[in-house]
Amino acid sequence: xxxxxxxxxxxxxxxxxxxYLPNVEPATGQVYSQVPDSxxxxxxLAVEAAQAAWPAWRAMPAEQRGKLLVRISELIERDxxxxxxxxxxxxxxxxxxxxxxxxxxxxxxxxxxxxxxxxFASETHMQDGVAxxxxxxxxxxxxxxxxxxxxxxxxxxWKIAPALxxxxxxxxxxxxxxxxxxxxxxxxxxxxxxxxxxxxxxxGSGPGAGQAIVEHPxxxxxxxxxxxxxxxxxxxxxxxxFKKLSLELGGKNPNIIFADCDFEAAVNTSxxxxxxxQGQICLCGSRVFVERSIYERFKxxxxxxxxxxxxxxxxxxxxxQGALVSEPHLQKVLSYIELAHQEGGTLLAGGQRVHLGGxxxxxxxxxPTVFEGLDPECRVNREEVxxxxxTLTPFDTEEEVLRWANGTEYGLAATLWTRDLQxxxxxxxxxxxxxxxxxxxxxxxxxxxxxGMKNSGVGREGGLEALRFFTEPQSITIKL
Numbered sequence: 001x002x003x004x005x006x007x008x009x010x011x012x013x014x015x016x017x018x019x020y021l022p023n024v025e026p027a028t029g030q031v032y033s034q035v036p037d038s039x040x041x042x043x044x045l046a047v048e049a050a051q052a053a054w055p056a057w058r059a060m061p062a063e064q065r066g067k068l069l070v071r072i073s074e075l076i077e078r079d080x081x082x083x084x085x086x087x088x089x090x091x092x093x094x095x096x097x098x099x100x101x102x103x104x105x106x107x108x109x110x111x112x113x114x115x116x117x118x119x120f121a122s123e124t125h126m127q128d129g130v131a132x133x134x135x136x137x138x139x140x141x142x143x144x145x146x147x148x149x150x151x152x153x154x155x156x157x158w159k160i161a162p163a164l165x166x167x168x169x170x171x172x173x174x175x176x177x178x179x180x181x182x183x184x185x186x187x188x189x190x191x192x193x194x195x196x197x198x199x200x201x202x203x204g205s206g207p208g209a210g211q212a213i214v215e216h217p218x219x220x221x222x223x224x225x226x227x228x229x230x231x232x233x234x235x236x237x238x239x240x241x242f243k244k245l246s247l248e249l250g251g252k253n254p255n256i257i258f259a260d261c262d263f264e265a266a267v268n269t270s271x272x273x274x275x276x277x278q279g280q281i282c283l284c285g286s287r288v289f290v291e292r293s294i295y296e297r298f299k300x301x302x303x304x305x306x307x308x309x310x311x312x313x314x315x316x317x318x319x320x321q322g323a324l325v326s327e328p329h330l331q332k333v334l335s336y337i338e339l340a341h342q343e344g345g346t347l348l349a350g351g352q353r354v355h356l357g358g359x360x361x362x363x364x365x366x367x368p369t370v371f372e373g374l375d376p377e378c379r380v381n382r383e384e385v386x387x388x389x390x391t392l393t394p395f396d397t398e399e400e401v402l403r404w405a406n407g408t409e410y411g412l413a414a415t416l417w418t419r420d421l422q423x424x425x426x427x428x429x430x431x432x433x434x435x436x437x438x439x440x441x442x443x444x445x446x447x448x449x450x451x452g453m454k455n456s457g458v459g460r461e462g463g464l465e466a467l468r469f470f471t472e473p474q475s476i477t478i479k480l
Contacts, residue, residue, distance in 0.1 A: 002033040004179055006042055006203055007186030009049035010196025016041035021176055021205065026092030026323035027314050029362030035179045038204035043171065043212035046200035047219065050142040050169035053197030058139055058167045062117040068194055069114030069165060075188040076107040076153075083153065083181055088314045090180040091152060092323030092364065093277050095315050102154045105444070106181075109157040112446045113466070117165035120467050132478045137471035139167030140220040140244065144213040146206075147182075148226045149175035149325055150280045150386075156182050159223045160199060162466035171200045171219060173210055177325055179203050206230065214238055221470065224248070225282075228384075228410075228455050235458075246459035246469050248282070248451055250384040251412030254405035255285030255441075256395075256427065259293045261417035262439065267298060271305040273415060273441040275368045278324055279388040283413045283435070283442060286390050287381055289401045295394040299372070302392070303349055309368045311354045323364045324387060330364040333387030336380055337369055340389070343378045345371035350388070376404040384410065398427065406432045411453030415441050434460075 003020060005012040015036035022031040036042070057065070076083065083106075084098040093102070124134040145159035156174050163170050174182035186201050202209050214222055214237045221244035224234055231247040238245055255273060257266050273285040290298045312319035324330045330353070337351050350367030372392045374381055381391055395401040405414060414433040418424050428436040434452040437443060449460035459469060 001031070004033060004035050004183045004203060006036050006038060006046075007183075007189070007199070007201040008042070008046045009052075009200070010190065010194075012186060012190075015039075015204070016045065023090070023176075023179060024326065025089055026325050027089070027360050027363040027365075029327065029364065032089070033180070035176050036203040038202045038209040040212040042202050042204070043209060043216055046171045046202050047142055047216055049197035049200055050171055051218065053195055054141055054169045057169055057195060057198050060167075062120075062165070062167075065165060065167065066114040066117055068192060069110045069161060071192040072185075072188055072194070073107045073110035073114065075192055076103065076110065076185075079184070079188070080104070080107075083184060085315070086180045086184060087152060087178075088322070090178045091149065092314055092325055094319050094322045096317065097277060097322075102151055106153040106157040108446065109154070109161045113161040113165040116162075116463070117167075117467065120166075120464065129480060131480055134476055136474045136476060137166075137468070138474060139471055141168060142219050143168045143170055143221040143223070143470060144216070144219045145170055145172040146210055146213060146222065146224045146226070147172070147174055149177040150277060150282070152178040153181035153185065155225050156185070158461060159225070162461075163223070163470045164199060166467050166470040168470050169198050169200075171202060171213055171216075173202055173204065173213060176203060176205050211237070217241065220244065222246070223461070223469070231457065244469065246451075246461060247457040248459075248461060249412075249455060249457040250386075250410055251282045251284075251452065251456055252287065252382060252384050252408045252410040253283060253285050253413045253415070253433075254401075254431075255288045255415040256401055256405060256417065257288065257290045257294075257298060258416075258418040258420070258423070259291040260419045262419065263294070263298070263301075265439065266417040267301045267305060269441050270302060270415075271309070274390040275306070275309055275321065275388050276442070278321055278366070279390070280325060280386055281442075282386075285413075285415050285441065286385060287376075287405075288390055288392050289395050289404060290392065292394040292396050295392075299348070299392055303370065306349050306368050306370060311365050311367060312356065313358075313360050321365075321368060321388065323360075324366055325364070327364055329387070330366060333366060333385060333389060336383075336385045336387070336389060340371045340374060340380045340391075343374055343380055345380065345391070346373040348372055348392070377407060382408045398423070402427065402430050406430075409455040412456035413437070413452070
């Protein structure tokens with residue numbers, strides 16, 4: 001059985017304590033590799049390697065650093081099929097999704113930030129006849145990046161690439177639930193001749209390796225994506241140490257559909273935004289609000305499309321829905337389905353665990369599930385389920401749907417469907433959401449900031465915002 005290794009100081013090494021965690025394939029329920037159960041010893045070694053590498057990496061011209069990142073991007077593209085298959089096996093997502101979204105976007109993260117650092121400009125202000133004031137942005141030093149299990153390589157590189165491009169060295173921890181593509185990335189970094197210690201990938205649990213990263217006094221910033229409760233814990237630990245924090249946390253995203261929408265586009269995209277990656281994307285639109293005049297028509301069309309989302313082996317091309325990431329997560333989602341019944345919801349589709357035959361007989365599969373008749377303020381409509389469970393709710397007025405849409409502790413993303421340009425702007429501005437998509441979903445422009453309001457996090461990732469986060473501004477005044 002394959003034993004994964006940490007990537008520290010340019011070398012693949014075993015965990016210092018020699019402990020490993022089981023890595024389970026969600027589609028089969030079987031252990032298929034072992035993950036280092038790293039602790040503070042391993043984090044210390046990674047920090048020391050990063051500190052040793054930082055002076056030369058910081059001094060390297062941005063163009064030269066960028067070429068190394070672009071080289072990693074090219075290697076990811078070259079190995080797309082291998083990485084996509086590894087992601088599908090490790091996470092349970094359909095191979096097609098990994099092939100068309102996860103791995104290409106991981107490659108584009110390195111390509112974008114490899115060139116973006118060369119265009120990152122500071123400000124200069126001339127006080128006529130008095131002084132010249134200008135701002136210089138310096139890399140922080142050693143930074144920590146902790147990423148989740150739902151989009152493993154995509155979100156891992158989303159953090160690492162801007163940190164490296166800005167001149168920092170990185171200690172990164174992928175999720176212990178989905179570590180495989182991060183391990184394969186370490187091999188590609190070796191092939192790309194990334195200088196030793198610039199990037200260090202340490203595997204392990206949150207309480208073990210993750211906590212050690214957050215607590216380490218020489219790690220200057222933490223970029224974390226994951227659950228809100230974990231984000232609260234990280235903030236409590238890091239704040240007294242005055243670390244910079246970027247926390248991309250949970251979401252309970254509204255999908256608002258007005259009667260004047262492009263109906264077919266709204267239905268088709270809403271099915272995708274409800275159930276992509278088995279609903280295990282923080283940006284999924286799990287609360288679907290439909291204007292009452294088209295509610296019944298929309299419901300019928302939506303359920304017709306949902307019925308085509310066949311659940312199957314993620315490695316088979318015809319599978320539209322794969323496995324949930326783990327048995328504990330499956331049980332959590334099932335508990336919310338039971339709660340929806342208790343709260344008075346009417347089940348329209350799904351609601352049951354799926355038992356496949358053959359190699360997937362013990363896998364963690366669940367039917368795409370749709371409820372209606374739930375109060376907009378019930379727990380199922382306020383708490384993040386993070387699975388293939390959505391609710392349909394009719395609304396009568398713009399004011400009503402805005403009150404419901406904003407009526408949770410979250411504010412990550414929202415989707416809005418209308419042909420009325422004035423309403424699109426008006427409603428988008430009124431939504432308490434860091435991201436609003438109008439007549440589309442999951443559209444990504446790497447130049448734009450990404451992040452949430454309220455309990456969906458603090459800080460922004462993406463574009464120049466990411467480069468600003470991973471640097472510290474210094475103001476310099478020269479008297480004329």
